[in-house]
Every structure is written in structure tokens, then in C-alpha cells.
Amino acid sequence: MKLLHADICRYELPFIAPVTVRGVLLRKREGLLLRLTSEGATAYGEIAPLTGLHAESLDEALQVLTAFIPELSRLTRNTSAERLRLIGETKLPPSVATGIEMALVNLEALETGSIPVFPDAFSPASKIPVNALLAGDTATVLDRAAKRYTEGFRAFKLKVRKGQLDEAIASIRAFHDMFGNNAELRLDANQSLDFDEAVGFGKALPHGSISYIEEPLTDAALIPEFHAATSLPSALDESLWQRPELLDEIGPEPLGALVLKPNCIGGIAKSLDIAAKAHRMGLQAVFSSAFESSVSLGMYALLAAVSSPNPAASGLDTASFLADDLTDTPFAAPDGFADPAAAWRDSLRVKPEMIEIVESWTL
Structure with a gap:
């Protein structure tokens, strides 16, 4: 070269x-x-x-x-x-x-x-599921969820914001009433809740209504106690690069997934190493973007495809929030699934x- x-x-x-x-x-x-x-x-x-x-x-x-x-x-x-x-x-x-x-x-x-x-990775899956990103008040959340469900999406992610927990609880209950076990709902609190807030919030949710909540606590070291109090699995996201030692300290029992943002973790190889550790721990490895363009999304789709024999739904729906994109063919998951090889090829143009x-x- x-x-x-x-x-x-x-x-x-x-x-x-x-x-x-x-x-x-x-x-x-x-x-x-x-x-x-x-x-x-x-x-x-x-x-x-x-x-x-x-x-x-x-x-x-x-x-x-x-x-x-x-x-x-x-x-x-x-x-x-x-x-x-x-x-x-x-x-x-x-x-x-x-x-x-x-x-x-x-x-x-x-x-x-x-x-x-990629060295030591799994053979790439031909398709990967993508979770649809939800935001807004309850009516907006349900409207977008219904539209995306009709398109083929079966995994969804809802942001949970401090000071807006009652609205989030209402949205989660309405989502659960609408879809039951036919759709997966993930939550993301972005380390915004103190312990008592998080526990009260978790106990207010219908049983079986969510698969996990990302970074529920301002102090992620308390995730085992949060799990003991609510039985809800958590997912690590920011903690993976802020306090990487916590993964081993917390262990797999209170966790449901590791959410991997390569441009926060520090690269492709580092992200795949964590994905391999997730597989060994029996956890989902969920590749996710930080609202990057389709140049990155095509690569992340490929990483998701080689991260597991059965890749988890990835957090790559962020392209739908951009009014324009850098590539001739922006990243898309028209039926809730993306073709990772095609997405990567499109990311080059x-x-x-x-x-x-x-x-x-x-x-």
C-alpha cells in the first residue's frame, strides 16, 4: 500500500x-x-x-x-x-x-x-435488525411506533428524561398495551436518575414491558442494587468508556446488553473486543451511533453483523433524524432490517x- x-x-x-x-x-x-x-x-x-x-x-x-x-x-x-x-x-x-x-x-x-x-469475528449475517428510535410526548411516541411497526420494525428505543418520568411511564404503558409481547421496548436514561428515582420509576412499569434500560443511574456502580430492587436488566453504554472496570465489577447478572458506540469507545477493533466479551458473558452487543452520517452507519452495520451469530437489533435508526446525508444512498432499514454488506458499500460513495x-x- x-x-x-x-x-x-x-x-x-x-x-x-x-x-x-x-x-x-x-x-x-x-x-x-x-x-x-x-x-x-x-x-x-x-x-x-x-x-x-x-x-x-x-x-x-x-x-x-x-x-x-x-x-x-x-x-x-x-x-x-x-x-x-x-x-x-x-x-x-x-x-x-x-x-x-x-x-x-x-x-x-x-x-x-x-x-x-475482522480478526476473530463471526461470519457476517446477511441481515441485521435495527431498533427504531422514539421521542416526544405519548401521542407522538405511539404514532411513530405504529408507523415503524407497520414498516417491519420489532425493536424500539425510548429516551427517559429526568423530570419527565410520568410522561415516560405513560408512554411505556401505552406502548405495552398496543404491542404486548409483539415488540421489544428498550429504554435509555443517559445516567440521569438518582437511585431512588430510578427504583421508583422501575417499579411503576408494567411487568415485562421493557427488555432493559441503558445507564439508568448517575452512579452505574449501583446497577446491581437497582436490579435487586426492580428485577429490571440494565445496559452499559457511557460506562464502557468512562469506567470500563465496572463491567467486570458488575458482572452479567444485572445486565441485559452492552451498547457499543465506536466513536466513543475509541475504534473498530476496541468495539469488536467488547462485543466478543459481551458474547462470552451471555449479553447482547448492541452497536449504536451518535447521530453520525451514513459513512459511519454502513461500517457499524457491518460490525453488528460480525459481532454475534444472532446479532441484536442495532441503534442505527439515527439517520432518519437527518434532513440530508453525505452518501448517494443513505443508510436505511426499510423493513426493520438492514443489509450490512450493501450498507457498507453505500457508505463509500x-x-x-x-x-x-x-x-x-x-x-
Whole structure:
């Protein structure tokens, strides 16, 4: 492999409606693409820290990425081991490490003429289920759920917000009345509830109405006590990169899933390592996005496809909240399922009019 050029491109994508992330109201999704060109291919990787979620800002990610680009000339063989060595030698923010690794994985695949192959992963599933994202008041939640159910979705995710628990309980009860056991409902509290709030909320839910709740507590170390008090399984998301030691301390019994956001965890290989651990622990590995473009969603669909013999429904419905996208064919799950190989191939075709080059190198 001989890298010839590297470009950093910037993009902005409006949301269909404002999105709230940990109390921050966002009207658009901003990010960067790293474009790498070799003698035989051009590939992209996305660097998109999300305000309210990532510690690094977009400008900080740009500065770090700009400083790192010359290091790419040291990469003589674009293999998994060499990528991890190169990226691991520099302490990179997780969104930056993910984008660099994504671009290199895509470049290797394009040069070999195959979909990406990941060491020690399962054979890729031909289809993966996707969970539909629900938000709003009870009427809005039910309306969107009914529409998505008709389309073929059978897994759904509802955000639970501190100060709006009564509304959430009403939505969950109405959802359960409407679908019963014919649809799976997952919750996500984003570490917003104290212990007593979470327990009271959990006890108010109809028995069997949810499959798990992501990060119910401000202190995730109390998840075993929350499970003992409510019998509800939790899922780890933010804790996987904020306090990774907690997974072993908590153990599998109080958990139902591990939610994997590669651009928060710090890359593709790291995410697949955690997915493999989830499989060993008997937990679902749920790949999820942070409202990235279809450049990332295609890769995440492929990661979900190789993470388990029976992949869990992935949290990749975020593309439906974007008013536009970077690729000719945006990520979609028209019947509640996505074709991961097709989604990955679609993720490679970026519309040039959607991006602006801000830095360029000849390597």
C-alpha cells in the first residue's frame, strides 16, 4: 500500500427537528471526513464528536487529526495489527481514533476488492435488525411506533428524561398495551436518575414491558442494587468508556446488553473486543451511533453483523433524524432490517457537494 494523498473535509447536516443531547439542543450535525487516496482506491472515515456526549470538541478533533496526518506515512502495511500499532502509539480522542481506523479499514477493503474482514469475528449475517428510535410526548411516541411497526420494525428505543418520568411511564404503558409481547421496548436514561428515582420509576412499569434500560443511574456502580430492587436488566453504554472496570465489577447478572458506540469507545477493533466479551458473558452487543452520517452507519452495520451469530437489533435508526446525508444512498432499514454488506458499500460513495476540504497533504 502506498498512500498518496490525505484530505480533511468538513460537513454540516441539519436535523429534521432539533435534537437534545444531555440538555444541549442541537439543530445540525457537524463533523469531519478523513479522505485517504492510494494508488488503487479512495476511502473515507468519519470523525464526529457530538456536543454533550464527547469530551473533545470538533475543533479539538480537527487539531489532533491535523497533527496526526504525517504519521500515516509510517504505515507500510495496512493491516489490523499495523493500524492498531500506529493509532495506539499516539493518545488520540476516541472520535479521531475511530475515524482514522475507519478510513484505513475501508481503504484496505477497497484495495483487496472485498468487504472488510475482522480478526476473530463471526461470519457476517446477511441481515441485521435495527431498533427504531422514539421521542416526544405519548401521542407522538405511539404514532411513530405504529408507523415503524407497520414498516417491519420489532425493536424500539425510548429516551427517559429526568423530570419527565410520568410522561415516560405513560408512554411505556401505552406502548405495552398496543404491542404486548409483539415488540421489544428498550429504554435509555443517559445516567440521569438518582437511585431512588430510578427504583421508583422501575417499579411503576408494567411487568415485562421493557427488555432493559441503558445507564439508568448517575452512579452505574449501583446497577446491581437497582436490579435487586426492580428485577429490571440494565445496559452499559457511557460506562464502557468512562469506567470500563465496572463491567467486570458488575458482572452479567444485572445486565441485559452492552451498547457499543465506536466513536466513543475509541475504534473498530476496541468495539469488536467488547462485543466478543459481551458474547462470552451471555449479553447482547448492541452497536449504536451518535447521530453520525451514513459513512459511519454502513461500517457499524457491518460490525453488528460480525459481532454475534444472532446479532441484536442495532441503534442505527439515527439517520432518519437527518434532513440530508453525505452518501448517494443513505443508510436505511426499510423493513426493520438492514443489509450490512450493501450498507457498507453505500457508505463509500460520498457526495462531493456535501463536503468542504479544509486541509490537504501529499504523503
